[in-house]
Amino acid sequence: MSSNPFLEASRRRRTQYSLGRSLPIPQQATIELIQEAVRLSPSSFNSQSARGVILFGDQSVAFWGIVKDALRAIVPADAFAATDAKIDSFAAGAGTVLFYEDQDVIRSLQDQFPLYADNFPVWSEHSSAIAQFSVWTALANAGIGASLQHYNPLPDAAVAARWSLPASWKLRAQMPFGSNEAPFGDKDFIDDAVRFRVHG
Structure with missing residues (x-):
């Protein structure tokens, strides 16, 4: 196992569904951590198309209430209890990061570089994923639990x-975060021989 600091931080990034409200660092420090993680994330043509909405406390609870209302309209009533409990577990955290991509930036790049027009929406998704990973890892490194959710586009208009x-x-993902209220289990990895090919 490598002792590389980046890999060590990445190992701490795990999915946490048992969230609480007691952050190990102040709220302002959490905001700055999230902002810096997004700011340092690379993007195609340095487009910096990532946008974020950081919600704390009642604002985060309100977001998950919007998601719950949207799901209630499509999930059968007799099957809604599990959905209700899952959404409540996200709302139990200290806050939520909403990850967006600015489509005006992407359209501008498509106009400037028509040869790559079809690629810019794809590269935007790559940039968003990197920002999500960066924030998640930075939160984990600060002792803050989180998970990555994708309820878009159901709540988009109301949000x-x-x-x-x-x-x-354009909303791409949601990351509820908070204190770690449960330990992490073991994580299994598929065999390297299945996943990689090395030549030379």
Whole structure:
């Protein structure tokens, strides 16, 4: 096992569904950590298309209430109890990061570089994924639990209206975070021989 600091930080990044409200660092430090993690994440053509909404306390609870209302409209009533409990577990955390990609930036790049027009939406997804991983790892390294969720596009319109978000912002993922209220189990990995090919 490598002792590389980046890999050590990556090993601490695990999915945490048992979240609490007691953050190990101040709220402002948490905001700055999230912002810096996104800021340092690479993007195609240095487009910096990632956008974020950071919700704490009642604002985070309100977001998950919007998600729950959207799901209630499509999940059968007799099967909703499990969904209800899952959403409540996300709302139990200290906050939520909403990851967006600014479509105006992507369209501008498509206009400037038509040869790569079809690639920019794909590269945007790559950039968003890197930002998500960066934030998740930074939170874990600070002792903050989190998980990555994808309930978009169900709540998108209601969320944009609630927090007056630009129409060009497209929701890509949601990350509830908070104190770690349960230990992590073991994580299994598939064999390297299945996953990798090395030549030379």
